[in-house]
Amino acid sequence: MVLLTPVLLLSWVSLHNAAQAVAEICWGAHCYGGDTGDPRPCTGAHCPGSKSSRSPRQFNPTTHGRAAQIVASQHHAYPGSPKAASGPYPPVRGRQGDGGARTRAPEVLPAGCTDADCAPVVKQFQPVNETWDCRGIECRLPLRIRPRARAKLCVGEGCLSGSEESVSSAGSQMTPPVHLSDRAAQFLGDFPEFGYPSSDHGGAPLGVQLTCDIKPGENEVPSEDALILHLQLAKGQEKLVEALRGQQIIIRELQQKLADQQEALLSQQREILNQQRRMYEQMDVVKTQYGLLSDTVKQVSFQGLQGELQSYFESHLAGLQSQARSHLQKSYAVHKMDIDSKVMDVVGEAHFPQPLLGCPSPCGSEEYCDFQRDSPQCEKCTMCPPGFFLISQCSPTADRMCQDRDECLELPNICGEKVKCVNTPGGFRCLGISEREAVMGLCGHDYFYNQELQECQACSDCDGEPVTVPCTAITDAVCGHLSDSRLxxxxxxxxxxxxxxxxxxxxxxxxxxxxxxxxxxxxxxxxxxxxxxxxxxxxxxxxxxxxxxxxxxxxxxxxxxxxxxxxxxxxxxxxxxxxxxxxxxxxxxxxxxxxxxxxxxxxxxxxxxxxxxxxxxxxxxxxxxxxxxxxxxxSHDTGAVAMTAQMSMLAHYQTSYRPTFRMTSVSDPYMISLTHDSRGVRFTESGVVKFVLQQALYSMGHTCIREGFSLIAYSSHNGTGQEEMRAFKTGVNYRDTSITLSGAVSVDSGDTLGFEITSPSQCNIRYFGDSTGISMLSLIWIPSALSSALTATVSKTGLPFGAVRNKPLLFQQIGPDKPQVHLAKSGEPNSRKNFIFHEKGTVNIALNLKLIHSCNIVKLTLQRVGGQGGQAGPVAQQVSGTMPEGSEWASIGLRASFQVQNGTALYVTLDCIRGRVNQITHEGGTNISILWVAV
Structure with missing residues (x-):
């Protein structure tokens, strides 16, 4: 292994008045030329005599005397150039903002030299942060791919590093070249394992590849620090690889453990399946043994019973032997005894020697002993439903057996020649027959058309009971007496x-x-x-x-x-x-x-x-x-229908408001439904409607307090709207409150009922709605045959004012009299005061009163007078306090339900405590509604 120590060599050329020749510096036995990559013999005084282990270095001086930057990356060198064959060197750039200050390094000698004369002193210097000169389109290319200036070829000792013109132009700013061994080179020299042989393809012999692509002025690092940083990164990568290998080994061990656990789980599942299979086999064996035991017990019990009966009949009643055998065959051929059933009693012969276990007491004429229960007991015989015929009568030990009649088989042309007949339990169906055709009597005699099932059903047989309602073409017969239940x-x-x-x-x-x-x-x-x-x-x-x-x-x-x-x-x-x-x-x-x-x-x-x-x-x-x-x-017998709807919450403030409803429950959607815009309720048939609407709101503005709110109920008949009643509520400012209206109105088929809340123009209101009932509409529709409604308002004259103490209110009736109730007219006792009832029933009263007063307490009381002239007694009462400050009107109301008789009279009294009543309005918030329903 060859240890390569990269040395940073910075060459500067300085020319003063006299030209100084700087020879080409090289190491090894050969030097590399400036323009070609071919090696040639080294001449000059600076060539060392022995080979050096250091890699050859190349200098690229700038054209105008600027500091050379050495880009030592195998990946950034041009192919075929000397840099591609040389080792990678990190570029050297000056730090931004240092003001041109440079640190002068101590003088060091090159390798192979023993004194200062062997080679000129090279100073370690950091060049300024400048880029290479460029021309034309080269200036637009990034720095790392711009072509480098080629160094001029120099041979001999008198060669200069650059042209005479460039030296003379920059000679005043340059310093003599100083050669200094880099600390990074010394650092690499201490680690011989980083040296690798040269690549066969002309790669750099150094194993550590350094890439430095740093823009001028950003994150610049000295060359030696960058090299040390890259070496530390290489060391960190090796540690990371070792850690990853250790983790892979742990993962393989965990995978092996998971596989072992899965294998153990599979073995446990196989064991469970084997146990279940053995359990099923044992259950099959138990079932087989149970069947054998059951057959044995049956045979033994029947044989013993037959033997005892036979011996008894032979000794005492020889003439009844044939009758006893037929009785046994008839009694025990129907029922199959289970293993857990008790022994049956032989019923019908009181003089048998010993009774058998069975029902605790003898069953009646229309009852039979049911042995299918755990403890046998008597049950009532089943009656054959309509459309079924009898197969066998009810016996003491067997129920009555019935079978469905096949009308399509018995009457082939019951639906006509071209209409298919389908048999159903208790009836039949003619495919393609409309309800109108069935009403005309297509189902035939003793059959009616069931609208729910859309098929013909047999009429009910009252079987001795009185027929209350006979069977028709579309309704079944009703048997028995009408119930006297209360409505x-x-x-x-x-x-x-x-x-x-x-x-x-x-x-x-x-x-x-x-x-x-x-x-x-x-x-x-x-x-x-x-x-x-x-x-x-x-x-x-x-x-x-x-x-x-x-x-x-x-x-x-x-x-x-x-x-x-x-x-x-x-x-x-x-x-x-x-x-x-x-x-x-x-x-x-x-x-x-x-x-x-x-x-x-x-x-x-x-x-x-x-x-x-x-x-x-x-x-x-x-x-x-x-x-x-x-x-x-x-009662549901009245045919009344109940409905509940919620109002939606409004996110914006407004004044007048027509609520939109969302129906939550209705007992009969055919009778009551919402309009197309969900702002009203539509009724299919005529009747009386008892309703209440409650709306929660939040208001802002002083006009809200002064004028208040009004809730109005409208009824619409054939597109014509009419106000039925309204309620008044004192306004509030920056407060939460509720307004509510309750009453009873008569409606016809197709009528609608709608509502509206009005408020002053400068009053901002936000309306709430949720599922807690604070904003809801609830009503009950009652047929007109069982109910009636009467509405009235207070009289225009004769109303109490001033200091009022338990004084009655006078009313004026709206609409015609009802057969059940009317307001006493002029000439009658207590005219315009009493509401008189003419039939017994249940009554609901809703009263709203709008007035101006200064009382501390206002009491509104509903009084009742008996039909036989009894004393008056209070039925309901409501209390209110003083009027809010700034409000023009106040309101008070009450609601109650009670029983009335023929001749019962009602009237209302008003009581003011510590104050006076100034005015009671007869419109726009004062009304009374009376609902009467038969009992």
Missing amino acids: SQSWAANVGVPPARSPGAHIFPGLQLNIRGKESSDLLSNEAGRVTFLQHGLVWLDHNFAIKHSCRNFLQVGMRLNGSQEEESQDLSGVRIEQPDGKYFQGVSVSSGVEVEPNHTFTLLLKSPNQHCNQSKDLHVYDITTPAFSLFWL
Whole structure:
């Protein structure tokens, strides 16, 4: 191995007044020429006498006397040039910003010399950061691929390093050339393993290839530091290779372990499969043994029984032997006894010597002993359904057997000659026959057309029961008596707030209000402050609530229905009570309609949106003397339909708003549907609609407080819209609140019901909507044959004003009288005051009142007078406080459900505490709606 020590040689040419000849410097036995790559003998005083182990070096002086930069990279040298055959050398460039300052290195002697006269002193010098001179298109090429200037050929001792003109022009700036052995060369000399033999293709003998492609002025490194850095990188690469090899060995070991584990897992799976196969074989053996044992037991039991009966008959009843054998064949030929069944009793002969094990008691005439159960017991004989015929009668040990009639086989032309007949269980189907043709009597006698299955079914046979509804072409027969079940029912209860468990109890998670009912009912049960329904049906719920609070933002009172264990809880509705600017009571009413099932649980909740509401300090609930909660139950026999829809949330602020609905539930989508723009509800048939709309909102602007909001309900008939009723709500500024409207209206087939919220022009409102019930529409449609609705407003004259103490309100009826209820007219007792009922039923009342007052407390009470002239008694009551500052109008309302008799009368009283009533408006927010349903 030949050790190559790269030496950095910087040659500078300096000419002053006298020309100094600098001979060509070379090592070894031959020198390389300037223009050709052929070796030639070395002449001159500077040629050493012995060979040097160092690689030959080449100098490329600049044309105008600038510092030469040696690019020593085998990959960057031009092919065929001397640089391609020489070893790689790192380029040397000056550092940017050094100001031209250079460090002068100590004088060193070249290899092979013993004194200073052997060779001129060479100084180690870093050239300035300049590029080669170029001409033409060469200036656009990168530095590493520009052609280098060739050094002039010089022979002899008197040769100069450059032309006389270039020397004379730059002689004042140049320093004499100094030769200095590079530290990198010494560093490489200490590591002989880096030397490699020369390549056969003319490559450099040095094994370390250095590439330096650095732009002028950026990240420049001295040549010796760059070489040391490259050597350290080479060492790091070797260590990295060794580390990768070690990791590969570890990976192979892990792969081998994984393969071993997989093999062990496969062996375990094979063992499990073998065990399962052996288990199946054992099960087959057990089944075979079980079958043999079963056959043996059957044979033994039957043989022993036959022997005993035969001996008994031969000794005592020889004449009945044939009858006993026929009885045994008839009794035991039908049933097949299992191995775990008990021994049967022989039924029908009370004088047998010993009874056998079977049913615990003798079965009746239309019953049989079912031995298929674990403990045999008597079951009722099956009746053959319509469209089936009898095969065998019911016996004490066997059920009745029936078989379907094949109408297509018995009556080949039942569907006509060109229509195919398909037999179905209990009926038949004629392919291609429309419902209209079936209504005309195509199914034939004792058959009706089932619209759901779209096939002809046999009419039900009442089998001795009275036929309530006979069989028609499209309906089946109804057997038995009509049930006397109730169509509607009401229930009322008081509501209270549970006491605080601790002085700092928060209501953020939700506070359940206690529902305490005094009446017991078969409709529901009232336990632990909640209501559990016991029957199917539709329920309308109303809750009157009055509270004074100082909680931040708002309070929310709502209704929740908890289903069975498989169903999730559902928030029916919710009303927000805004944060008051002062201390006064606020009265709100919450309503909802929903379809319920047995075991559904209903609760009332009060909650705050944050944890800054203290139950013991911030809540003051007004204790209403009348029941605050009431419900209205409707049976499914009435044909009523319930629907619930949600409103979407608006991201922008606006004034007037027509809500868009998204239907969440409906019990009969044929009867109730949304309009094409989802802004209204369409009804298929005429009836009475009980509805409630609750909308949560946030408003900004002083005009909101002064003028407030209005919620209007419209009905549209044949494209003509009409306002049915409206509710008023006092406005708020930078507050959350809710506006709600409830009432009952009569609709015809094809009518639609829509809503709109109006507000002042300079009032900005944001409307909310989610699944918690704060923005929802709930309604129940009831057929007209079982219900009626009456709407009225307050009278224009005779209304109470000033200091009002329990004075009745006078009303003016809107629309014609109803057969079930009317407002007392002039000439009748209590004219314009009492609403008189003429039929027994269940009633729901919704009252809205808009007024101006200065009372601290305003009470609105609904009074009832019995049909036999009994004393008046309060049915429902609502309370409100003082008017908000800056508001022109205030509102108060109540809702309730209760029972009425023939002759029952209702009226409303108003009470003002510590203040006076100034005005009650008869339009734009004052109305009363009455819904009556038969019981």
